[in-house]
Amino acid sequence: MTRRLQRISCLVVTTLLAVGCDGGKSFSEARKAEERGDPHVAYDQYCKAATDSRGGATASGLARVRGGASAYWESQALLEMDAGNYGESWRMLMKALEIQPDSTTTAKMIRQLELQHGEAIAEARTEWMQRGSVALASALRPRRRATVEPAPIPTSDDKQSVVESKVALAPPPKKESGSSESDAGATRQAEPVVIPVPGGKRDEPASTAVESPQDTAVQLTPAPVEPIPEEKPIVRPTTQSPEREARPVPKKPSRPAIRREPVRESGRSEFLVMQSLSLKDRSLSRGMTGMEGISILLKDTDDDEADFDLFSGKERIKKIRDLKLGRSQVFAGQSGTLYRLTLLGIHHKSRTVRVGIRPA
C-alpha cells in the first residue's frame, strides 16, 4: 500500500514538474530573448508561458516586449511590401496589430493595404479567417533580408564611389509597458534596414533598444529615411597617358568620405552627413567631425556592431558600445540640439563602417 502511494505521489510530482517546467522553460526562454534584444521572440515565448502561467511576471513581460515585438513585425511587413508580397505583408501587419491592438498606424496601414491590394491579400485574409489569430501568430516566420539592394561600403578593394545603403522604412520604437500609441498622426520613425555587406553577418533583425549600462543615452531607431535612388557608377574618361598611369601615385592623406545627402523634393531632410570610417583602410579617416564640434571616433568593429567614442574638443563625452547595424544613438551638440548617429553599414573584414547623422 505504502509503495503504491509512493508511486502515485512520484507520478504526481513528476507530472507537476513537467507541467511547471514547460511554462518555466518558455518563461526563461522569453527572458533570455528579451535580454539579448529580440522582443518578437520574447513575445512569442511569453505567450507560450502565459498558457500555463497567467501570473504577474508573464503579464509584465508581455507588456514590456509588446511594443518592440509589434515594431519588429511592422518592419518585416514593410520589407515584404517593398518586395511586392502584399499577402505576407498583410499577415505580418495583422500580427503586429494583434500584439498592439491600439496601434492606430498599423490599423491604418492594414486598411490601406486592403484597399489598394484587395486581390493580392484575399487569400491571406481567407486563411486568417479560417485559422484564427493564434494559428496566424505562430505560423509567421521572419522575412529573409535579401530583398533590398546591398550597400557596399568603400573598402580598400572597392574605392570608387560611396554607394548609399538602401534603406527601408521601419516602425518607431513603441512605448513599453503597455503604453498605447494612439496618435493617429504620430510621426513615423524608421529603422534603416541595411543589407549585410560582404563579410558582414546580419541574420537577426534590429530589435528593441537596450540601454547600455555604461551609457546614459538610449538607443533609438532612426527617423524616417526614404529609399535613395541608386547612383549611376561614375565613369571617368581616361585621358592620362600610359606613362603617367604607370607612375606611382603619391599616397594621399586620410580623407573623410563625406557625402552630403540630397534633400528630397518634399523638402524633408534626411541625413545631414554620411561618412565612412575605417580602422584599417588608410584612405579613410578613423574619425569625423560631427555636428557642432562633436567629433566621432571609430573604436572597434564587429560583424554587426561597432564601438564609437564621442568627443567635444579633447574631452570624451560619450562612449557608444555595441551599436548594432541599423540602430542609432542620440547625442547632444554643444548648443543642446539632439542629433542621431546611425550605423548604416559595416564591413568588418576591412574594419570599415558607414555612419549617418541627422537631427533627432
Next chain:
Amino acid sequence: MRILLTVFLFASLSGCAESTRGPVVFFLDGAGWYASGGAVENGLRKAGYKGEYEVFTWSAFLGPAQDHFITAQSKIVARRLAGKIERVRKNDPDGAIQVMGLSAGTAVILSALEELPDGVQVDNVVLLSPSASAERDLTKIMQHVRRNLYATCSPHDGIVAALAVNADGRPGPPAGEKGLRMPRKGDAQTQAAYARVINIPWQPSYVGFNWNGSHTGVTSDDFIAGVIAPRILSAEPFPLDRPVLERFAVGSER
C-alpha cells in the same frame, strides 16, 4: 401652484440628466458586483475617450443570485435602460452611444435593445464575459446597433462555466464561455445581423493586458484601453474583427 412647481422641477431635472450631447458610454455591472465601472472608465479615458460615462445601476442590491436569476430578466429594468438610451438618442441623433456590460449586466443590455423603438440605435455594444445565452438570436437586437456587437469569452472563466441558468433565462451555453453563435437556420436578415457580431476570445497575449481569462478580469483598464477601446472609439472598421458569420461560414468556430 405647488403641483406646477413640482412638475417643472422634475421636468428640469430629468431634462438636465438626459441633455448630454456628444459621445456617451453606458456601463452595466455584473450581478452583485458593483466595482468594475471605475476600471472600465479608466480604460476608456486612457485610450483618449473624453465623452460622458455613466454607470447604469440595475441591481436590486439583494445579492448576486437575486440579480442573476430575477433582476437581469426584468422587463422593467430593461425598459428603464431602453428609455434612457432613447432619450439620449433623441437629444443627439448623431452622437455616439456605446453600451457596455459585464456578466449578467449583458442580459439587461440585450433585453433593453429589444425594447428600443424602431429606428433608435446605439453605436456599439460590448458584452464582457456575458452570462447571457450564446444561442440567443440577435437578429432583432442588431437592428438597434449601428455598428458592431462585441462579446468576450474565455475558457478560464470559472463563473460562466459553472452557471446552471443563463442570466437571460434562455437555453444554451453562456456566451462568455465560447462566444456567441449564429442560429443554424439564419435567413438573409440574420446573416446580415451576424456579420456585425464579433467574438473576442481570450488569448494568452491578453495576459499582457492584465486579463488572465477570469470573469471580472476582463474589465481591467489595460484590456479596455488596449483591446476594446480601439474597436469602439474609432469610426473605421477594426482589421482584427472577425464576424461570427464569416467564421461560421468557414466552419471553424462551430
